[in-house]
Amino acid sequence: MKSTVSQGLPLAKNKNGEPALCLVTGATGYVGGRLIVELLNHGYRVRILARNPARLKNHPWINQVEVAGGDAHDEAALSAALKGVDVAYYLLHALMSKDNFEAEEKQLAHSFGEAALKQKVGRIVYLGGIIAPSEVMSPHLQSRADTGEILRASGVPTIELRAGVVIGSGSASFEMLRYLTERLPIMTVPKWVNVRIQPIAVRDVLRYLVGAASVDAKINDVFDIGGPEIFTYKEMMQQYAEAAGLRRRIIIPVPVLTPRLSSGWVGLVTPVPYTLAKRLVASLKNEVVAADDRIRKLIPDPTGGLTPFKKAVQLALTKIKDARVETRWSDASVPGTPSEPLPTDPSWAGGTLYTDVRVVESPDSAKTVWKRVESIGGANGYSTATWAWELRGLMDKLFGGVGLRRGRRDPTTLQVGDALDFWRVEEREEPKLLRLRAEMKMPGLAWLEFSIEPHKNGKGCTLTQRAIYAPKGLLGHAYWWSVWPMHGLVFPSMAKNAAFGTRNKTK
Numbered sequence: 001m002k003s004t005v006s007q008g009l010p011l012a013k014n015k016n017g018e019p020a021l022c023l024v025t026g027a028t029g030y031v032g033g034r035l036i037v038e039l040l041n042h043g044y045r046v047r048i049l050a051r052n053p054a055r056l057k058n059h060p061w062i063n064q065v066e067v068a069g070g071d072a073h074d075e076a077a078l079s080a081a082l083k084g085v086d087v088a089y090y091l092l093h094a095l096m097s098k099d100n101f102e103a104e105e106k107q108l109a110h111s112f113g114e115a116a117l118k119q120k121v122g123r124i125v126y127l128g129g130i131i132a133p134s135e136v137m138s139p140h141l142q143s144r145a146d147t148g149e150i151l152r153a154s155g156v157p158t159i160e161l162r163a164g165v166v167i168g169s170g171s172a173s174f175e176m177l178r179y180l181t182e183r184l185p186i187m188t189v190p191k192w193v194n195v196r197i198q199p200i201a202v203r204d205v206l207r208y209l210v211g212a213a214s215v216d217a218k219i220n221d222v223f224d225i226g227g228p229e230i231f232t233y234k235e236m237m238q239q240y241a242e243a244a245g246l247r248r249r250i251i252i253p254v255p256v257l258t259p260r261l262s263s264g265w266v267g268l269v270t271p272v273p274y275t276l277a278k279r280l281v282a283s284l285k286n287e288v289v290a291a292d293d294r295i296r297k298l299i300p301d302p303t304g305g306l307t308p309f310k311k312a313v314q315l316a317l318t319k320i321k322d323a324r325v326e327t328r329w330s331d332a333s334v335p336g337t338p339s340e341p342l343p344t345d346p347s348w349a350g351g352t353l354y355t356d357v358r359v360v361e362s363p364d365s366a367k368t369v370w371k372r373v374e375s376i377g378g379a380n381g382y383s384t385a386t387w388a389w390e391l392r393g394l395m396d397k398l399f400g401g402v403g404l405r406r407g408r409r410d411p412t413t414l415q416v417g418d419a420l421d422f423w424r425v426e427e428r429e430e431p432k433l434l435r436l437r438a439e440m441k442m443p444g445l446a447w448l449e450f451s452i453e454p455h456k457n458g459k460g461c462t463l464t465q466r467a468i469y470a471p472k473g474l475l476g477h478a479y480w481w482s483v484w485p486m487h488g489l490v491f492p493s494m495a496k497n498a499a500f501g502t503r504n505k506t507k
Contacts, residue, residue: 009207025090027050088116109150193251201307208225228305415428424439
């Protein structure tokens with residue numbers, strides 16, 4: 001299927017006349033996941049570098065791409081992934097890393113550039129952020145600029161595309177804007193709401209990324225990309241409210257709200273966790289307006305021109321309403337989150353493994369029970385004692401975790417790698433098994449697992465719900481026993497609701 005986003009763009013080919021082979025890094029990220037689809041639809045061959053290939057097995061495009069397993073920090077894995085590649089898309093970042101993300105991003109860029117040069121890659125395409133040369137940059141924007149400079153100096157021709165606020169369903173910037181505007185009809189805000197911004201629709205970002213593959217191979221330069229309008233963040237919130245059919249917001253800038261205080265405020269009101277909010281907010285003190293439109297001479301505008309802000313908002317909200325959000329900012333892994341396998345050793349092998357097991361016999365089919373299990377969380381909630389889950393989510397936010405507001409990509413179905421509130425889908429075998437790994441802050445590792453076994457007589461099934469916790473240190477043991485009383489409130493009702501559905505509410 002020919003892409004509508006990249007319609008009218010030429011198709012880059014290699015020296016054998018074949019469509020160029022494109023490597024996409026950051027395949028589980030917001031932009032990377034969408035770029036893969038656009039490249040395939042435009043006719044390119046696609047290879048992806050994935051640290052955990054199993055997380056991608058449920059994606060509809062997985063059988064159309066080559067998968068190179070490995071970590072971008074691993075020189076051997078990088079070299080193998082870049083072998084024979086014509087165009088390499090660099091979509092890596094360490095924004096969610098807690099400590100010294102700038103050094104990590106520099107090291108990643110150096111390694112990538114060196115490996116790309118050794119493998120004779122024809123072109124690197126990098127998505128960075130708009131920079132105002134006259135201003136002192138935030139650590140986030142400075143790191144983005146340094147990454148671009150490192151890649152351009154690698155010896156491989158590099159197109160660096162610099163964007164401001166990206167508007168699209170599931171982007172971190174859009175989610176921040178959406179929640180602030182929808183939840184707070186009257187708000188006191190930091191003075192950065194008066195800084196000028198040139199937002200751009202994600203569809204236009206993708207068009208520029210796809211188009212960059214076929215520009216003159218000798219070009220090694222930086223290009224700003226932006227939408228057709230410029231607003232202050234305050235004006236952008238009012239424009240969003242109008243596009244979403246909301247009343248005009250009362251917005252009162254307050255100079256005493258420091259970046260640190262406003263980051264905490266954003267972290268509590270929106271799904272964006274504090275670590276990411278801090279870096280996004282720090283960047284908003286800088287003006288993000290395209291310095292020129294040179295890119296439009298290399299990559300022509302689509303028919304009808306670039307997407308206006310209100311249309312971009314309406315397209316995003318329609319996708320959210322229709323549950324057609326392809327990727328979200330939360331799809332990317334949370335750095336620092338343990339990824340050890342689920343412990344399976346018996347207790348006599350050493351260590352302690354706490355479990356809370358609930359077994360319920362259901363008169364319904366395994367398929368019916370599976371649908372209930374797969375739809376937990378997000379706006380659907382966790383049956384009764386919703387307040388207990390919300391309290392745990394708030395505690396997680398206060399300690400710098402992801403909290404409960406990440407929600408779900410889709411209201412009824414999941415795929416491996418999806419973020420679900422403060423969980424991550426680790427395993428999914430329809431209609432038998434769903435395993436969620438906890439990404440909340442805690443002194444240990446935790447999972448929530450549902451297994452469904454059909455009855456041999458063909459009538460009904462057995463649902464087994466297991467909460468599993470592997471403590472770390474004395475604090476880990478204390479944590480389990482401190483939350484144990486809450487288990488009696490939340491786990492029985494959750495298992496019964498999955499087994500019986502609405503009938504359980506009348507019992």
